[in-house]
Amino acid sequence: RAKSTGHNMYFVYENDMADNIDAHLTLGGGLRKAIEEEQFILHYQPKIRLCDEVVVGAEALIRWIHPELGMISPDQFIPLAEESGLILPLGEWVIRRACRQLQEWREAGFAPIKLSVNLSSRQFMQADLVDMVERVLEETGVDSEYFELELTESMLMADAQQSIDKLHGFRKLGLTLSIDDFGTGYSSLAYLKKFPIQTLKIDRSFIHDLGLDCDNDAIVKATIAMANSLNLKVIAEGVETRSQVDALNGYACEEVQGYLFSRPLCGDDFLSYVNGRSAIV
Ligand code: C2E
Ligand code: MG
Ligand code: MG
Ligand code: MG
Numbered sequence: 001r002a003k004s005t006g007h008n009m010y011f012v013y014e015n016d017m018a019d020n021i022d023a024h025l026t027l028g029g030g031l032r033k034a035i036e037e038e039q040f041i042l043h044y045q046p047k048i049r050l051c052d053e054v055v056v057g058a059e060a061l062i063r064w065i066h067p068e069l070g071m072i073s074p075d076q077f078i079p080l081a082e083e084s085g086l087i088l089p090l091g092e093w094v095i096r097r098a099c100r101q102l103q104e105w106r107e108a109g110f111a112p113i114k115l116s117v118n119l120s121s122r123q124f125m126q127a128d129l130v131d132m133v134e135r136v137l138e139e140t141g142v143d144s145e146y147f148e149l150e151l152t153e154s155m156l157m158a159d160a161q162q163s164i165d166k167l168h169g170f171r172k173l174g175l176t177l178s179i180d181d182f183g184t185g186y187s188s189l190a191y192l193k194k195f196p197i198q199t200l201k202i203d204r205s206f207i208h209d210l211g212l213d214c215d216n217d218a219i220v221k222a223t224i225a226m227a228n229s230l231n232l233k234v235i236a237e238g239v240e241t242r243s244q245v246d247a248l249n250g251y252a253c254e255e256v257q258g259y260l261f262s263r264p265l266c267g268d269d270f271l272s273y274v275n276g277r278s279a280i281v
């Protein structure tokens with residue numbers, strides 16, 4: 001009996017793996033065509049300033065609208081795009097689409113906000129990345145002060161000196177730079193300050209445990225205090241409850257992002273969301 005259970009478990013595992021490999025091949029194979037046919041959209045999640053709860057920015061998050069499978073999340077296809085190198089054209093599409101969206105919002109009479117996009121590691125290593133971003137900003141007419149890039153600790157650490165040069169290139173263009181998922185890598189804030197960055201996004205795993213675990217609370221509190229004293233703006237990611245907001249307010253966190261305020265929205269819904277909130281205030 002024990003043997004047959006073991007066998008079944010093995011079987012389940014094997015099927016599972018086959019499914020994963022299947023999905024991998026299906027998605028991976030479709031990615032090139034998907035880029036050609038622009039089967040992607042960006043959603044925008046509001047960033048909220050805590051002192052008055054006004055929307056002060058947004059993060060662009062990509063989704064694949066697959067003709068058969070429907071909406072696919074970036075965690076499922078960004079790694080495939082990285083492996084195949086397709087992240088380079090896809091990443092450029094994201095930056096161009098985000099810039100156009102900023103202009104569309106402006107044409108709709110909407111006061112400009114800062115929009116951030118995520119970079120992936122292979123994209124960050126691309127030699128002409130800074131030139132590409134400059135070109136897209138020029139082409140779309142976006143003022144660089146409204147454009148922000150999100151990078152992770154591991155991307156910066158891979159080749160610190162090269163990263164610093166690249167970040168200075170972006171700073172010369174007038175962009176804002178932020179560290180995403182802060183706390184999940186191995187770098188200290190003191191070390192990170194060697195990089196010309198302006199914003200720290202505290203990973204949502206720390207926010208999730210606020211009020212549940214004293215050590216975690218102490219880490220969040222100390223991180224925000226240190227970031228503030230280093231003149232870095234802090235954003236808490238993944239805020240889902242009022243009590244998390246209250247704790248973050250007490251720690252002098254400047255901005256939050258999370259389902260409590262809004263999920264990522266398509267461009268039109270984002271406008272309605274912002275207009276709806278200013279009507280209430
Ligand atoms: P990220 O940059 O850390 O983005 C935040 C993720 O957390 C998003 O997932 C967002 O929908 C989710 N989130 C926001 N608020 C909450 C909350 O209150 N609770 C929970 N549970 N989740 C929340 P999403 O859109 O699935 O993106 C996942 C990751 O995929 C992103 O993590 C980012 O690393 C990557 N990604 C997304 N768009 C792009 C892109 O255009 N290019 C690249 N290279 N990577 C992207
Ligand atoms: Mg991000
Ligand atoms: Mg993040
Ligand atoms: Mg992430």
